[in-house]
Amino acid sequence: MKIYDREGTPNAARIRIVLAEKGLEDQVEYHSVDLMTAQQKQPAFLAMNPIGKIPVLMLDDGTVLSESTAITEYLDHLDGKPTLTGKTPREKGLIHMMQRRVEMMVLEPIDDYFHYGTPGLGKALRPWRMPDWDGAKEWGQRRGAQAVQNMPYFNDILAKQLFVAGDAFSLADISLWAALAFADAIGLPIASGLTALVAWRSKVSDLPAVKNRSGQHPLPEDIARFGG
Amino acid sequence: MKIYDREGTPNAARIRIVLAEKGLEDQVEYHSVDLMTAQQKQPAFLAMNPIGKIPVLMLDDGTVLSESTAITEYLDHLDGKPTLTGKTPREKGLIHMMQRRVEMMVLEPIDDYFHYGTPGLGKALRPWRMPDWDGAKEWGQRRGAQAVQNMPYFNDILAKQLFVAGDAFSLADISLWAALAFADAIGLPIASGLTALVAWRSKVSDLPAVKNRSGQHPLPEDIARFGG
Numbered sequence: 001m002k003i004y005d006r007e008g009t010p011n012a013a014r015i016r017i018v019l020a021e022k023g024l025e026d027q028v029e030y031h032s033v034d035l036m037t038a039q040q041k042q043p044a045f046l047a048m049n050p051i052g053k054i055p056v057l058m059l060d061d062g063t064v065l066s067e068s069t070a071i072t073e074y075l076d077h078l079d080g081k082p083t084l085t086g087k088t089p090r091e092k093g094l095i096h097m098m099q100r101r102v103e104m105m106v107l108e109p110i111d112d113y114f115h116y117g118t119p120g121l122g123k124a125l126r127p128w129r130m131p132d133w134d135g136a137k138e139w140g141q142r143r144g145a146q147a148v149q150n151m152p153y154f155n156d157i158l159a160k161q162l163f164v165a166g167d168a169f170s171l172a173d174i175s176l177w178a179a180l181a182f183a184d185a186i187g188l189p190i191a192s193g194l195t196a197l198v199a200w201r202s203k204v205s206d207l208p209a210v211k212n213r214s215g216q217h218p219l220p221e222d223i224a225r226f227g228g
Numbered sequence: 229m230k231i232y233d234r235e236g237t238p239n240a241a242r243i244r245i246v247l248a249e250k251g252l253e254d255q256v257e258y259h260s261v262d263l264m265t266a267q268q269k270q271p272a273f274l275a276m277n278p279i280g281k282i283p284v285l286m287l288d289d290g291t292v293l294s295e296s297t298a299i300t301e302y303l304d305h306l307d308g309k310p311t312l313t314g315k316t317p318r319e320k321g322l323i324h325m326m327q328r329r330v331e332m333m334v335l336e337p338i339d340d341y342f343h344y345g346t347p348g349l350g351k352a353l354r355p356w357r358m359p360d361w362d363g364a365k366e367w368g369q370r371r372g373a374q375a376v377q378n379m380p381y382f383n384d385i386l387a388k389q390l391f392v393a394g395d396a397f398s399l400a401d402i403s404l405w406a407a408l409a410f411a412d413a414i415g416l417p418i419a420s421g422l423t424a425l426v427a428w429r430s431k432v433s434d435l436p437a438v439k440n441r442s443g444q445h446p447l448p449e450d451i452a453r454f455g456g
Contacts, residue, residue: 065325066329070320075317089305093285101294
């Protein structure tokens with residue numbers, strides 16, 4: 001299998017944690033995508049993923065899979081023993097629900113904050129969400145505030161149960177961990193009063209598949225380059 | 229089981245088709261959510277789904293599931309014979325990838341077009357995506373154009389295979405069918421030159437779970453009320 005990604009970005013981290021958790025890391029050949037020259041928006045990459053985003057998984061038969069949830073579904077079922085996407089119908093439903101809530105309530109707002117509310121990776125590399133508009137920075141900052149305002153929702157859940165979607169580590173935890181690592185690196189830390197969320201992050205950071213993982217901080221040299 | 233939704237909206241249609249396809253319609257009690265008074269943004273509804281969107285599935289034990297993909301994962305596995313979310317790892321990956329591409333390339337842009345590029349359901353009921361801004365209408369119209377520009381991508385796929393994610397009807401087809409029904413109703417029809425997409429839609433519309441389904445048009449009386 002080949003993975004096309006860029007180490008240090010939150011979505012690359014999501015799939016690298018899945019690979020480690022499933023013991024598949026040595027079966028993967030990594031190809032680094034140069035985000036700074038927008039390689040992911042060039043025809044060769046767009047032929048793999050028309051949305052122009054990393055990561056992409058290419059199977060040995062040439063089949064291409066994009067989208068973190070889809071890649072995780074594939075990898076988690078390869079050995080017939082899913083551990084990250086649920087076993088029962090109820091687990092599957094709750095994990096997919098919480099994973100999507102993480103994306104909509106934290107990850108997407110943080111991404112908007114990074115690209116519009118801060119210098120991000122520069123104007124040319126912004127995603128498509130907003131028109132070129134004077135108020136885009138204010139909107140981006142408001143999106144960052146939304147992400148912060150939504151953190152207590154996850155804190156409340158983690159005060160009542162061990163992991164985001166129940167009693168077991170899952171896809172939803174990986175998404176939230178990657179989102180919060182990215183948030184932290186761009187100046188949106190978890191408030192110290194959110195003790196359940198802080199304790200959960202510490203616990204997840206110590207898991208073998210997550211521990212010492214590069215990818216806890218997004219593109220540090222690139223951010224430095226653009227002054228973010 | 230209880231479903232909280234509003235017949236006639238694209239996301240309600242997605243789950244109603246899943247219920248029909250799985251033979252579960254008679255096990256569901258429907259509760260209509262009054263979108264025009266923003267019932268989905270009130271505390272009682274937000275306690276079920278903090279994102280404030282329909283549909284929501286409540287199980288008999290009180291467990292709540294939101295997000296169409298999550299609800300579909302639950303319903304599809306209830307009988308132990310998944311038919312809509314894939315059986316093999318490769319099928320699961322491809323279906324989740326294509327379902328997400330449908331959302332990002334067609335359904336979300338169409339939703340933005342409806343709420344910003346047309347009068348939609350009125351300003352007060354717009355989602356959170358954009359700030360209150362003079363250029364929002366232009367942005368909404370651009371999003372509608374993006375949805376139309378992305379339709380040929382799905383046409384090309386359907387010229388080569390029977391359904392959106394392969395040779396079998398799946399979650400990805402349901403999402404695209406609901407998105408295109410919504411697009412059609414608000415004035416963004418499929419171009420007649422996209423013959424594979426047109427033929428696929430005709431075939432899907434004739435499936436027992438889809439045929440004569442109310443929900444092919446969004447909130448017609450509400451749109452009329454706001455002059456959209």
